[in-house]
Amino acid sequence: MLYTAAMADYVGEVVLSSTTRLTAQCPDDDATPALGSFVTVDYGPGRAVAVVAEVRSGSLDPGRRPVAFGLSEEELFRQQPQLRELLSTEFEAILVGWSEGDGPARQLLPPRPPRLHRFVSPAEPDDVRTVTEGGDWLRTLLAAEASDDLLAAAVRASLATRPDDHTARLHAGRALARLVGDDYERLQVLLRRVAQ
Amino acid sequence: MIETRQRLGLVTGGSLLDGLEMKLDPGVSTEALRAGQYVVVEGQDHIFYTMITDVRLQSASPSIPIRPPADGDDLLRQVLAGEWTYVTLHLRPLLQLPLVGETDVDSAQVKTVPAHFAAAQRASEDDVSRVFGQQSARDRFHVGAPLDMDTPVCLNLSRFVERSNGIFGKTGTGKTFLTRLVLAGLCHKLPGEVVTLTFDMHNEYGGSARQEGSDRHVPGLKQLFGEQVAVMTLDEESSRRRGAPIDEVVQLAYDDIEPGDIIAMRGELGLSEAGCDTLSLLEGHFGDRWLWQLLHGDPEELVERIGGHLGAVLAARRKLARLAGKDFKRFLHPKLEGSARRAVDTLVKRLAERKQHVVLEFGQVTSLLSYLLVANVVTRKLYAEWVRRAEEFHASLRPQDKPPHLVICVEEAHKFLNPEAARQTSFGQIARELRKYFVSLLIVDQRPSGIDDEILSQLGTRITAQLNDDRDIAAVLAGTTGSAGLRVVLAGLDSKQQALIFGHAVPMPVVLKTRTYNDELFGEIGRIKADVEGTMSAGPDPWG
Incomplete structure (x- = not known):
């Protein structure tokens, strides 16, 4: 095993990737990353940082749609244990940062897409801080058509890594203001969600 | 300049005719500013002395004043402050002095404006004394100090009396x-x-x-x-x-007074134009005894002598009788x-x-x-x-x-x-x-x-x-x-x-x-x- 450290707390395995997005399958439902949270994927060497943009669960086989059984979750899996193997949860993440070696991650896109089957784990707070310094990362999210809810969730996640909540919130608010330009309504909505 | 000035913002526009427009740095309180305060703008070769003549609250979007942040929404207020809501000052250029070298403030009229983004700073005491100083000069007299400063402001008395x-x-x-x-x-x-x-x-x-x-x-x-x-x-x-x-x-005696002195206050006396003519006629005939004659002479005789109208003479006499009143008696005498x-x-x-x-x-x-x-x-x-x-x-x-x-x-x-x-x-x-x-x-x-x-x-x-x-x-x-x-x-x-x-x-x-x-x-x-x-x-x- 090459990536034991990453495996220890991994939240997904890359099943689809590009230089702007990746899709990862979660090992189990309990390890699903939160919307807007930061994850990292190892390139060995280098690592990319991404923001979880969507999480979805469904059938592994696109041709077979799950049907309702009318049982509690516990009872269902007792009666139909094979279901665990047929269902999966996966998430999509937008790439926002890159580090070529061991140094801090920066607001850059990786030069290549993450390799398939690499493990995705929660990002280190230091990486989140360096990637979200200033407001440029928000522009990357916006270019990837992130919704306002995602923007707010990502900003909240970035703030959680910083000690001085108020100043950081102000800086993030200003970055959002610059981002949405003249759309004052939208700014108000975003700030309300950030403040929640 | 030895003393450091407090930075206020930078020049963003304006003209020689209309004055300069500057944007206030976020963090500088509008309440610390006052119309009439001096602001110096440092250009490349000149320092411009200007005066704050207006302080304006601006917003970058017309929606902001329509839907202002709610009470208690401090984050929105703070996010907006400085970029979306900001303050501009209108500055009136007063003097333009070279940055270095001797200066004659009396011939430092403003002939141009500084370039975009020239730094605007609150004038220091040194700046003010450069313009108003020279208290020791023979004809300068210290009359006070600018508000918020202790630098003497001197009047140039030679120019004053000119x-x-x-x-x-x-x-x-x-x-x-x-x-x-x-x-x-x-x-x-x-x-x-x-x-x-x-x-x-x-x-x-x-x-x-x-x-x-x-x-x-x-x-x-x-x-x-x-x-x-x-x-x-x-x-x-x-x-x-x-x-x-x-x-x-x-x-004063009556003969110190000329009709012109009285005519100049005809409004106060309520003297008509005909009355003024009468005074001139009286002076023509009686010289400096005209006032005594008007107040003490026989009106009919006066009319006969000067050829005026009796009504006019009587009216003038009535109006000028105030000159013999109590207040005037203290200093005005017939002789x-x-x-x-x-x-x-x-x-x-x-x-x-x-x-x-x-x-x-x-x-x-x-x-x-x-x-x-x-x-x-x-x-x-x-x-x-x-x-x-x-x-x-x-x-x-x-x-x-x-x-x-x-x-x-x-x-x-x-x-x-x-x-x-x-x-x-x-x-x-x-x-x-x-x-x-x-x-x-x-x-x-x-x-x-x-x-x-x-x-x-x-x-x-x-x-x-x-x-x-x-x-x-x-x-x-x-x-x-x-x-x-x-x-x-x-x-x-x-x-x-x-x-x-x-x-x-x-x-x-x-x-x-x-x-x-x-x-x-x-x-x-x-x-x-x-x-x-x-x-x-x-x-x-x-x-x-």
Whole structure:
């Protein structure tokens, strides 16, 4: 095993990737990353940082749609244990940062897409801080058509890594203001969600 | 500059015509700014002195003022502050000085504007003293300091006396105090070169006077300057009662008065045009006995002699009967003998030959009419004397023939210089003809809108305390460039100890907190407190 450290707390395995997005399958439902949270994927060497943009669960086989059984979750899996193997949860993440070696991650896109089957784990707070310094990362999210809810969730996640909540919130608010330009309504909505 | 200035923001636009627009840095509070404050803008080669004339709250989106942040939404407020909601200042450029090298502030008119994004900073004390300093210069007199600063602001007295000047302000704003300060400056800095005559309607300049709103007494010019100042009075009894240090009593006789003196106050007397003609006819026939004849002669006989209309003569006599009233009896007599006869000549002599400053007290002669009459008569005589002396000097060009520059200080000036009177009195002539004859006016008034526009526009330096009436403010600012900005500054003055000075005697307009009468002032004048105290009449301790 090459990536034991990453495996220890991994939240997904890359099943689809590009230089702007990746899709990862979660090992189990309990390890699903939160919307807007930061994850990292190892390139060995280098690592990319991404923001979880969507999480979805469904059938592994696109041709077979799950049907309702009318049982509690516990009872269902007792009666139909094979279901665990047929269902999966996966998430999509937008790439926002890159580090070529061991140094801090920066607001850059990786030069290549993450390799398939690499493990995705929660990002280190230091990486989140360096990637979200200033407001440029928000522009990357916006270019990837992130919704306002995602923007707010990502900003909240970035703030959680910083000690001085108020100043950081102000800086993030200003970055959002610059981002949405003249759309004052939208700014108000975003700030309300950030403040929640 | 040694002292560091506080940065306020940067220039974002503007023009030479309309002034500069600057954006205030986020974090600088608008409440720390004030209209009238100096801001210096550092260009590449020049430093521009400007004055804040407007502070504007701006927003980058029209939606922001429509849906402002809710109460308690501090995050939104703070996020908006500085970029989406911001403050701009309107600056009026006043002076342009080279960044390095010697500067002549008197010829530093603004000829261009600094480039985009030039840094704008609050003017430091060094900046202000670079413009207003030179307190030690012979003809500079310290009159106060800019608000929030201790740097002395000096009036250039040589330039000041070159033209007629005005001191304005509504009642109780310190006009008298300012006037006394300016007169003290003239007495102190330019002895022998400049003499002043003050028509002291309320007995406030010669002897000590009570400071408004307190029991403190401030020393008058006589106490400060001793022999340099002569106090003359129209009402000896009142002056003696007050213990005023009088030098001489001035009395007028009927033959001192010319019809012109009366015609100039025809509005106050309610004299018709026919009445004015009658006076001229009377003078034509009776010479300097015309007034006596009008008041005491037989009207029918007068009509026969001068050929006028009986009704007009009777009307004129009725109107002028006020000159024989109680107030006038204190100083106006049908006939005077001996030295009393020559009192006005003595006054002229004191000014012209002994080069003394004269304060003419009115004592209990309180009516406006008497004030107008005396001021008209005395000024007419002085004016004639100065014209004669000036002409002699122009002919001989000998320095010893040059008359001292006479500054006539007159209160309630709109009574002498309203559009009608200004054409008829010597005051109007003096105000218009300027320095040709070495006479200028110091106009003190609370109602500048009543003064003839032409005269207002000729004023060199204007010192104005608070004014409320829009017409008065417009009148004070008439003929000055960028008056809209100064109007804001003027409206923002406090009612005490603050004045805006602009014009010929200062390099740029300045809002002052006026200098106080204190030891430092007496020290500068060379009189020590004990000396001044000794000459003051008994009263409450003026020094607190």
